[in-house]
């Protein structure tokens with residue numbers, strides 16, 4: 641599932657490609673009511689956690705959540721628009737570019753009050769300048785739930801997914817099963833500051849880069865086009881720091897990865 645940095649990259653891309661001008665919006669598949677925004681000027685494209693919002697002139701907002709399978713495919717505009725391939729939920733066409741959205745969990749037109757309702761359920765987003773880490777800390781320090789579950793809860797911190805969760809906890813030597821209330825304020829502060837920095841790297845480069853230069857050697861990454869990770873998708877392999885075996889288990893519906901030796 642895309643993590644928050646991917647949504648912020650999309651928000652910025654759509655602002656550059658379509659912002660400040662009218663956008664032809666349609667639903668080749670027919671499952672999205674595009675008429676409410678078709679031909680309107682896209683004012684602002686932004687993101688909060690894993691939610692993308694296209695704010696159009698005079699009120700309507702397109703709300704997108706990609707879920708596990710949603711993707712945007714961009715194309716350069718030519719005289720003839722490309723035939724939609726597969727189930728295109730939403731097509732946006734601007735002066736120079738177009739993009740097709742397929743397979744999202746959510747693609748709907750809502751109003752600003754409904755945007756507020758969506759955002760009210762979300763925790764602070766490390767990539768937003770208005771993020772308030774104290775909100776997340778208040779939830780974590782009162783909770784008996786494992787920190788590895790709390791980090792995946794979008795109501796605690798918005799935008800963290802499975803890779804950042806495992807890697808952040810490794811970088812701070814915190815066992816994913818430690819209860820939230822057993823995490824110290826100093827540990828949380830350090831982890832939050834690190835998370836903001838890591839997600840900004842992800843936002844700039846489009847890849848999750850988490851391994852420090854001094855550890856960036858040894859076995860290759862789990863996928864050829866991805867940077868190395870400390871623990872993510874490395875179950876059974878040797879820890880890049882202590883050499884012990886990396887473990888995995890299902891926590892909050894997804895596999896968490898950690899080094900029992902390094903993380904307490």
Ligand SMILES: [Zn+2]
Nearest residue numbers: 879882899902
């Ligand atoms: Zn280790």
